[in-house]
Amino acid sequence: MKKLFLLSTLLLVALVASSQTKIVPKMKKGLKKTYATEVVSKVSTQKSPITITTQTTFEVTDVTTDGYVLDVQVTDVKSDADQNDIQGRIMSMSTEMLKGIHSRYATDKDGKVIKILNFNEIKEKTLAMIDNLLTEMSMSGSEEAKTMMGKLAESVKEELTNKLTEEMVLESIRVNTSPLALNGKTIATGTEEEFKNDMGIKMKRTYTVKDKRNIQSSAIMNMSGEEMKEMIYNLVAKMVPGMTDEIRKGMDSVIGNIKMEANEETTYTLKSNGWVDTITSEVTSSAMGQGSSLTTKVRLVK
Secondary structure, three states, rough: HHHHHHHHHHHHHHHHOOEEEOOOOOOOOOOEEEEEEEEEEEEEEOOEEEEEEEEEEEEEEOOOOOEEEEEEEEEEEEOOOOOOHHHHHHHHHHHHOOOOEEEEEEEEEEOOEEEOOOHHHHHHHHHHHHHHHHHHHHOOOOHHHHHHHHHHHHHHHHHHHHOOHHHHHHHHHHHOOOOOOOOOEEEOOEEEEEEEEOOOOEEEEEEEEEEEEEEEEEEEEOOOOHHHHHHHHHHHHHOOHHHHHHHHHHHHHOOOOOOOEEEEEEEEEEEOOOOEEEEEEEEEEEEEEEEEEEEEEEEEHH
């Protein structure tokens, strides 16, 4: 009986180990990878979906005692957004601004990004991009609407200036779908991750290991109606600080159930050297009565 119990325990351990894998892409100085990405965005209020394509290079430029230095650069961006539509113009501007962004990451020996070597430069460029986008948004509508949007733009800019930290960007690298997202992680079927960003959006992600080169994940993201109201209230209150009580009463009477919910399904395939070969991901969401979907396809070009 003891032998049977021991055998069963060893078999269980072997099964668990076989469904577990650690993502460690092989790196050496001079190694360069190029990825092509296609993102298709569909929003219920848009006439047609918007497709954005980018090309990004990942190059190992140095080897350190702790790991590697990885240079990441967006080299090409294209969008089919309608220039006659305000949403289309904003989308085109935001994608065009990505071109030429150059990030220098320090990784550990497993390829996990642990530091952004040129963070101050990236922050400055990001804030400038956001400033341009918010300016474009505040140029449409009536004079009253323009004034309100201008105040909102200043409020958002101030908020981002305070909250855009290196740790925030590092977490986005670990959370968002990209060729670097899995690096350094030990993943088994059933492994879970939980995140909550500064806006209050919560995410829970669960992994399934099909085999060492095929990993799937499912994620649920949500924000309660009360949390959404509080976020909107804080933004609006900064534009008209002398009317905070009236704003809260007005929101409670006008805004109903505005909770945000989203689901994400993602599949990674890996090369034998640990680098990502392909990623397919689809996010469907609903918030404030609007539905949207975001389909992302990433493939290794060379």
